[in-house]
Amino acid sequence: MDTNPLFTAALGLIPPWCVVRTDFRPEQRLLEMQVDFKPGSRFACPDCGSKDCGVHDTVEKRWRHMDFFQHQAYIIARVPRVQCPGCGVRLIAVPWARPGSGFTLLMEGLILEMSRSMPIRNIAQLVRVSDNRVWRVIQHYVDDAVSRIDCSKVTVVGVDETSAKKRHDYISCFFDMTHKRLVFATEGREHQVVAAFARFLGEHGGDASAVTEVSCDMSPAFIKGVRDFLPEAEVTFDKFHVSKILGDAVERVRRSEWRTDKTVKGGRYALLKNPANLTPFQREQLKDITARNAALAEVYRRKETFRDLYRQPDIVAAKGFLKGWIATAMNSTLKPLIKAAKSINHRAKGILRWYTTHMTNAVLEGLNSLLQAAKRKARGYRLHRTFITMAYLIAGKLELRAPSPFACLTATH
Numbered sequence: 001m002d003t004n005p006l007f008t009a010a011l012g013l014i015p016p017w018c019v020v021r022t023d024f025r026p027e028q029r030l031l032e033m034q035v036d037f038k039p040g041s042r043f044a045c046p047d048c049g050s051k052d053c054g055v056h057d058t059v060e061k062r063w064r065h066m067d068f069f070q071h072q073a074y075i076i077a078r079v080p081r082v083q084c085p086g087c088g089v090r091l092i093a094v095p096w097a098r099p100g101s102g103f104t105l106l107m108e109g110l111i112l113e114m115s116r117s118m119p120i121r122n123i124a125q126l127v128r129v130s131d132n133r134v135w136r137v138i139q140h141y142v143d144d145a146v147s148r149i150d151c152s153k154v155t156v157v158g159v160d161e162t163s164a165k166k167r168h169d170y171i172s173c174f175f176d177m178t179h180k181r182l183v184f185a186t187e188g189r190e191h192q193v194v195a196a197f198a199r200f201l202g203e204h205g206g207d208a209s210a211v212t213e214v215s216c217d218m219s220p221a222f223i224k225g226v227r228d229f230l231p232e233a234e235v236t237f238d239k240f241h242v243s244k245i246l247g248d249a250v251e252r253v254r255r256s257e258w259r260t261d262k263t264v265k266g267g268r269y270a271l272l273k274n275p276a277n278l279t280p281f282q283r284e285q286l287k288d289i290t291a292r293n294a295a296l297a298e299v300y301r302r303k304e305t306f307r308d309l310y311r312q313p314d315i316v317a318a319k320g321f322l323k324g325w326i327a328t329a330m331n332s333t334l335k336p337l338i339k340a341a342k343s344i345n346h347r348a349k350g351i352l353r354w355y356t357t358h359m360t361n362a363v364l365e366g367l368n369s370l371l372q373a374a375k376r377k378a379r380g381y382r383l384h385r386t387f388i389t390m391a392y393l394i395a396g397k398l399e400l401r402a403p404s405p406f407a408c409l410t411a412t413h
């Protein structure tokens, strides 16, 4: 039986292409399908589209296709280089693969489909190719989808940093808070990342001056970046980051007390955690530390009363509360507490802005933990580029234009 027409139909080939030979080697778990065009065929020029160009010569190429049961399948074809009257000799594009890709479109579609729910490393193991080759496929489709991101409705933005390869190596993520999706991610966390974001908005149908609200941490870099490059934006300081300043003050006091009072050594979590989340043991520990150590009791009390800032009936009451809180903290003799109070005083406007916007970076913190989990699970995050690609896959709500028959995938995790 001549199986060539069967494989031709199964691969969806149309004239002038057809399967001319199959080579099945069960001992190597390999199926090779030789595809060829009918002699005398003429093709369009890939550059100018000029039809009916004659074949100049051919180049043999090979593409990995989806497995045929447990056998690795390959398509092998001599690809014509046409002689175009206008452009000269050009390699044509075959209908089953993207130029430059070593996978068939169907295989790429499958890889993309899997990337929605599987770590890259597992996909690579499953299709038995290197992580890098899988990354290259995904990157192509993610880049394509990112180039089509529409920023015309981006007005409310959350920005946060996440550590990429190791500590002190950062990616900044800009989130469209209205549509709850990552729109831009870039290397670094200096004020220039905001300039890069403003440029990206402009290149994607948006406008930096249309951004009216930004939620971020109290890092001077983001503050300067927003002031310089998002001129119409009001800043809301993320309340978890604000509270973190007081957590840091408690920790500094604990460390200096530790020199004279060794019993505070284990109390770190008892002092930092929300009291509602303490274990019975930590509750005892906390009671003990604050009963014995006056300095820690003071800074702890200030940290805890600060929570009430977010429980005021309105911004006027909140303003009054904050003023009182700052005055009390400034009266302390504890340097870390005074320092924290000064920086809170300095940033009071953006802290109180929460009463107008109720914005927090909780959704970005969620993305951050997904990213860090993905980073632990997979290799291949050595490059910032792959890390950013993963961030887009996880939180970009991208419209991936996968090759048929996986016509259009919306990446959601």
Ligand SMILES: [Zn+2]
Binding pocket: 045, 046, 047, 048, 049, 050, 084, 085, 086, 087, 088
């Ligand atoms: Zn041409």
